[in-house]
């Protein structure tokens with residue numbers, strides 16, 4: 201008997217699969233390439249219908265291996281003893297775990313951008329600063345069938361410092377503190393502000409550092425715009441320590457190499473930019489300003505030393521790339537080399553409104569900043585796992601969430617192939633399929 205069903209049929213919807221793979225988390229979070237298919241210690245589902253995905257080549261951390269994969273209740277399972285209920289023919293596609301975006305803002309509660317992320321196979325994103333009130337739309341717009349997010353809500357900065365000025369586009373001046381940022385100028389403000397943050401409970405905490413080596417000067421020089429100001433570096437270790445004791449991971453905005461070092465020594469979890477991503481007057485085009493123009497001609501401002509990179513690697517600190525919004529300068533190339541040589545974990549993030557991490561990944565390879573394999577792996581494996589460390593994602597092992605992207609051709613051969621996803625599947629539910637829709641589902645033998 202053969203039946204033709206739509207891929208939106210409820211047979212493909214996972215039922216209660218989301219919580220099951222949590223058990224597998226610890227093992228998978230640190231699994232290296234060789235552990236890619238390692239069996240997760242999750243309980244395999246024992247009921248439900250099995251879907252076979254055939255004629256695909258599946259990522260193993262190094263390349264793509266032809267095999268059939270089986271999904272039941274939203275997670276990968278070993279081959280069933282009986283016949284699968286449904287078979288989907290991937291027609292030679294290459295399959296990766298779904299992609300993540302390590303640094304974004306605009307996909308939050310924004311239906312058009314959410315659709316464009318799903319189109320691109322990006323099903324996870326970190327929102328690294330947002331209005332506190334965005335919590336209320338998050339449940340409605342994100343989750344099953346959408347992009348899953350970790351939301352930093354409002355981050356911590358100083359008064360008249362980045363990103364307060366952005367809040368003025370949509371808030372009255374008096375409403376920025378507490379809704380768009382939390383302001384700390386003195387150490388004695390910290391506990392009060394952390395209590396306020398605890399009350400709104402972000403998924404992680406964002407802090408803003410900017411040219412901390414010149415903190416005292418920038419604090420008083422009113423010719424410098426808020427874009428280039430940030431927190432007092434002396435307070436950063438305390439902020440990070442207390443945030444960690446509240447169970448919050450910390451992501452740091454940085455501009456200079458000194459900011460990077462301050463963040464690393466304070467023990468942040470994520471450095472949200474590569475130093476040099478916005479050199480000189482990049483934010484304001486104020487090329488005439490003596491301070492900002494001097495920055496541009498001083499590459500040492502942005503150069504991360506091998507020693508600091510080694511400390512970042514030792515502490516397991518991740519760094520989001522965010523370089524595709526500018527030009528691929530020598531400082532960016534050098535920092536990427538230094539961090540890679542030191543073994544620092546790089547995450548793929550764009551921090552760009554109308555663009556996303558696939559654009560960032562393609563940019564990195566097309567400008568010879570990173571090789572394709574070192575971009576594809578964090579896009580599909582390391583970044584998703586960093587965002588949701590408690591979940592079994594970024595893997596095809598039994599028990600892992602069946603959330604993946606099937607591309608028309610191998611992105612390790614031509615990075616442009618990242619831009620041609622044919623199938624996007626989330627916990628076994630088909631969100632995108634080749635157009636025009638092919639009725640390729642049959643009941644019976646794979």
Ligand SMILES: [Zn+2]
Pocket residue numbers: 303304305328551
């Ligand atoms: Zn950002």
